[in-house]
Structures are given as structure tokens and as C-alpha cells.
Amino acid sequence: MEQQVVIAGGGPVGLWLAAELRLGGVSVTVVEERADIDQRSKALTIHPRTIEILASRGVHKTFLAEGLPIPGGHFGMLDDRLDFRAMETPFPFTLALPQARTEELLEDHALALGATIVRGHSVTGFTEHAKSVTVQVAGLDGPYELQAAFIIGCDGTRSTVRTAAGIDFPGTPSTVLGWLGDVTLDNPPRPGFSTFGLRGGVMVAPLPGGRCRMVGVSPDSLTTEWPGDLTLEELRAKTVAITGEDFGMRDPVWLSRFGNTTRLAAQYRRGRILLAGDAAHQHFPAGGVGMNVGIQDAHNLGWKLAATLHGWAPDHLLDTYHTERHPVGAQLMEHSRAQTALMTGFTPEGIALRSLFSGMIATQPALDKALSERLTALAVSYPAPDPSAHPLTGTRAPDLVFTGSENHLFSRLRPDSHLLLDLTAGVLADRTRPGLAVHTATLDRPPAAWATVRAALIRPDGHVAWAGIDEDDTALSAAVDRALDTTHRTAARY
Known part of the structure; x- marks a missing residue:
């Protein structure tokens, strides 16, 4: 097979x-x-x-x-x-x-x-x-x-x-053992509840089916010794010690500990x-x-x-x-x-x-x-191979909105090709290569960093491979071809 x-x-x-x-x-x-x-x-x-x-x-x-x-x-x-x-x-x-x-x-x-x-x-x-x-x-x-x-x-x-x-x-290796329990709470705290003090910290998050997840750490979490499987009684005791109540805790479906091995x-x-x-x-x-x-x-x-x-x-x-x-x-x-x-x-x-x-x-x-x-990983940016590249190179492209239609960038991205975003009214529209799609568009209220961009090559994962601002169409066209020569080639299968 x-x-x-x-x-x-x-x-x-x-x-x-x-x-x-x-x-x-x-x-x-x-x-x-x-x-x-x-x-x-x-x-x-x-x-x-x-x-x-x-x-x-x-x-x-x-x-x-x-x-x-x-x-x-x-x-x-x-x-x-x-x-x-x-x-x-x-x-x-x-x-x-x-x-x-x-x-x-x-x-x-x-x-x-x-x-x-x-x-x-x-x-x-x-x-x-x-x-x-x-x-x-x-x-x-x-x-x-x-x-x-x-x-x-x-x-x-x-x-x-x-x-x-x-x-x-x-x-x-692990030096901390956090704990969690997916349980039913008869008297759950307010949404987004969390608290922290000398006796430890605990957070409560809602789960489907009326259950809640309780996640916490406490001074006895600072250990390299395995204390055994977490029990409902231990979870209740830790919660009471930290918050003063157990919120009507019952019917656990999952109790676990987790370490900080890194x-x-x-x-x-x-x-x-x-x-x-x-x-x-x-x-x-x-x-x-x-x-x-x-x-x-x-x-x-x-x-x-x-x-x-x-x-x-x-x-x-x-x-x-x-x-x-x-x-x-x-x-x-x-x-x-x-x-x-x-x-x-x-x-x-x-x-x-x-x-x-x-x-x-x-x-x-x-x-x-x-x-x-x-x-949230919105700041992830990959290094540009050329130090003189446009500052957008390597950054995550935002969901740019195009005028004249409901199209936006995310709807145009494809996993099998780069997207050449032509913002020149069609000067670059004739580019054809394996693994390349071209979209001619005008940006609607572009972000400041994109205001002067006339063309951009967007990778399938949504990061910018190249961006150009040259006002001269011939120079911009040549720059696009040079960029494509670095991102694409035609060859036999691997």
C-alpha cells in the first residue's frame, strides 16, 4: 500500500x-x-x-x-x-x-x-x-x-x-504538577472566574453539558514526586483551601495532573x-x-x-x-x-x-x-531571506478587503499555490507558473502598512513572501519575476 x-x-x-x-x-x-x-x-x-x-x-x-x-x-x-x-x-x-x-x-x-x-x-x-x-x-x-x-x-x-x-x-524535567477536574458544579462561580493567593490559584471554565473545568496549582504542586492519581476529594480540598468553597462539586468525568516538562x-x-x-x-x-x-x-x-x-x-x-x-x-x-x-x-x-x-x-x-x-500567534513573522526586502515580508497578511465585491484575502488563499495580489489594475495579470494564482484587485481601506503596496506575493499559509511598491510598472514587473524565481521552479517530481 x-x-x-x-x-x-x-x-x-x-x-x-x-x-x-x-x-x-x-x-x-x-x-x-x-x-x-x-x-x-x-x-x-x-x-x-x-x-x-x-x-x-x-x-x-x-x-x-x-x-x-x-x-x-x-x-x-x-x-x-x-x-x-x-x-x-x-x-x-x-x-x-x-x-x-x-x-x-x-x-x-x-x-x-x-x-x-x-x-x-x-x-x-x-x-x-x-x-x-x-x-x-x-x-x-x-x-x-x-x-x-x-x-x-x-x-x-x-x-x-x-x-x-x-x-x-x-x-x-517537571518540577510543578498542576491539576484539573471536569466536574459538575451545582453552584458555579461567575463566568471567567479565577483567583490566586498564598494558598494557590484556580480557574473555572464552562464545558458543554453543564460541566465545568477546574484548573489549578497550589504550594504542594511544587514537587518532583508523583503523589498518585488525583481524586475528587483532593480536588475539593484544594478548591476549598483556595476559594473557601467547593461550588457544589460532584460527578467528575476526568481528573488529572499535568507537569511542566519543557x-x-x-x-x-x-x-x-x-x-x-x-x-x-x-x-x-x-x-x-x-x-x-x-x-x-x-x-x-x-x-x-x-x-x-x-x-x-x-x-x-x-x-x-x-x-x-x-x-x-x-x-x-x-x-x-x-x-x-x-x-x-x-x-x-x-x-x-x-x-x-x-x-x-x-x-x-x-x-x-x-x-x-x-x-495568539498573530505576531508570528518569519525572517526575510533578503535584508533589503519590504518590511511586510514574512509577516502574516491580514484579511485584506477588496473593493467592488465581497471578496477578501482569506477567501482567495489556496494551499496549492501562492497568490500574486496585483494591485496595479492588471499590469501583472499575465503571470503563469505551476503553484501560482493571480488576483487583480483594489484594496478597500487598506491598513497603513499596505497603503503604498502595488503588488504582493502571499504564501499558501497567509504569510507575505514578497511585496513591492515601485511606481514604475516595468520595474515592478521585473521585481515580481525576480521574486517568483526565488519561490517557484519547474522540475521533475521529488
Whole structure:
């Protein structure tokens, strides 16, 4: 059985990657060891940049209809929350939606596009060849092999793919054990409730079906010893110690502890083996960013892998997956560690630091904006290969609105081609290359940074590959051709 790509792991990251590859015309098999979707939803939060990604493929409406919009987020469980409402995005909020439902929607999306998903099977190893990979799989009826051009590990922090590839996963061990419980509360606190003090901190978030998720840390969380599985009685005692009441807590459906082990894969690519999501980065789940960063990994990788397999990508393109996403993983480690420090400040000095920092968020809009854009990944920008490039190069393109129609940029993005945005009334409209679409338009109320742009090349993942402002049509046309020579080529299949 031969596929162009095998993905180990059918969580949100693997499913989104599978859909992106199918939209790019690549055959793909997802191998997932779970027979069914895990109903214990580890992730609840979908961030604005991830909603933008969903919108760029036209699949966001169901998420918006089912998710609960929340116009902000917490940083380190501080009293003052970040305010997302002023951010430059069509979706200035997070969506609260259980991971189980997110996986159902993403699986439906991938299957509708023709992805093969096998459940109850697991990747056990692989053998890499010069132009292919032989993947060993343990199936329900015994072991078998899959042949592929590439294998991608989306198989979590204990990744079989990463281990078999010999990719290092350096970092620091757990020193903190947070706790959570999905329970029914007869007397739930106000929406968005959180509190923190010398005895610990706890947050309460609503779940479908009338349940709530309680997440917290306490002084006894600062341990390297495993204290045993969390019980309802322990959760109740911790909650009462911190808040003075238990909110009528009963009927738990999931009780768990989680640590702050922090690790980052040394390489996101080694030959025909690639990593994404938790297989590439592990961290304390502060701010609800983990699943989002993983989906954003997949969004960066999918089009590059498809372009490589179809032969129009330059030779180095697949290597840019590591050079662009590894620094994002490093930033994830940094802000997760910073939030962990704030969430474990159970001393008078720690409380003072929290109070100072929280007050600055509330009174310094620039700090609020900077942290919000970093937490939500709206600030992610990739380095421009040419230092003299336009400042927009590498940045995330906003959802530009075009005059004369209801079209906007996100509706024009495609995973199988760059978009050449021609703002010259058609001077550049005759450009044709594999992996290129051209749209001639005029911007309606462009953002300040786009006011003088006459043409832009937008990558399939929505980041700007090139932008030009030359007023001379001949010079601009030549600049476009030079840019396309760096992003496209015609060649035999990989």
C-alpha cells in the first residue's frame, strides 16, 4: 500500500496536516493508535490565528457556531486579563470548544477531502531509503508496511517517529504538577472566574453539558514526586483551601495532573522525517496555546511538502519548515516558563510580582497588545531571506478587503499555490507558473502598512513572501519575476 505521505498521529495536528496535503493534491494516510476520539478534551481554546487559518480554508463557520467566543485570555493566571478586542483580526477572541469536538470537525474535513485515516493502528518504526520511507505499522490484524515519500510524526510528546529518527528532545524535567477536574458544579462561580493567593490559584471554565473545568496549582504542586492519581476529594480540598468553597462539586468525568516538562526537538526535519505539534515541543499548558501552535506547524508544513512533491518548490523550501517553526517553538518554551513562574509565586514576593505585572497589563495598552499578539500567534513573522526586502515580508497578511465585491484575502488563499495580489489594475495579470494564482484587485481601506503596496506575493499559509511598491510598472514587473524565481521552479517530481 503506497501513499505519498504517512502521518503518525490523528489528533488535531495530524488531521489538519492531512487535510492540507489533500488540498495540495497529495495522497496521505493517517495512522492513529486510538480506536475512537478521546472524549477527555485536553485542549479547550482555539486562538485567533488558528481561526484565521480555518477561515483561509473556508471551514471556520461551524467552529464559530459551536464555540463560545471569549474576548481575552489570561497570562500566568494574573488577575487582569489580556484584551483581544483591539487586535487587527476578524476574530478578536478565543473560542472555547472541547478538543474532542475540534477533532471530530477536523476529521470530517480531512475525510471529505480523501484522506485515509486508520484507527486502532500504530506506527512502530520505519526504514528510510534514498527516495522513500518504509513505515512499519501494528494493525488490528497484525503488522504491515506502508511505503511513502515522507513520514511525519504528529504522535505526541512520546513520539515514536521522533525517537526512531534519533532526533534529540532536550529540555528540563517537571518540577510543578498542576491539576484539573471536569466536574459538575451545582453552584458555579461567575463566568471567567479565577483567583490566586498564598494558598494557590484556580480557574473555572464552562464545558458543554453543564460541566465545568477546574484548573489549578497550589504550594504542594511544587514537587518532583508523583503523589498518585488525583481524586475528587483532593480536588475539593484544594478548591476549598483556595476559594473557601467547593461550588457544589460532584460527578467528575476526568481528573488529572499535568507537569511542566519543557522540551524542544533539536530538528523539525531530518531527511524524509518531519515532526509537528507535541512531537516537536512539550510545555506547561499555560494560556491554552499547545494545540494552536501544533496546527500552525501543520499549516506551515503542509503546502511546503505538497509543493516539494509536485516539483515546483525550490530545493531549500522544505528546510525552511525547521528554520521558521523552530524559533516559534523556542518562544513557546520561553513564555510557558514565564507563565509557570507567575503561576507558582506562592510567596509574598511572588504575589507582589504578580500584582505589579497584572497592573501593568491593565494600564499599559502596548504591553497588553504585545502579550496578546504573542499568545495568539498573530505576531508570528518569519525572517526575510533578503535584508533589503519590504518590511511586510514574512509577516502574516491580514484579511485584506477588496473593493467592488465581497471578496477578501482569506477567501482567495489556496494551499496549492501562492497568490500574486496585483494591485496595479492588471499590469501583472499575465503571470503563469505551476503553484501560482493571480488576483487583480483594489484594496478597500487598506491598513497603513499596505497603503503604498502595488503588488504582493502571499504564501499558501497567509504569510507575505514578497511585496513591492515601485511606481514604475516595468520595474515592478521585473521585481515580481525576480521574486517568483526565488519561490517557484519547474522540475521533475521529488
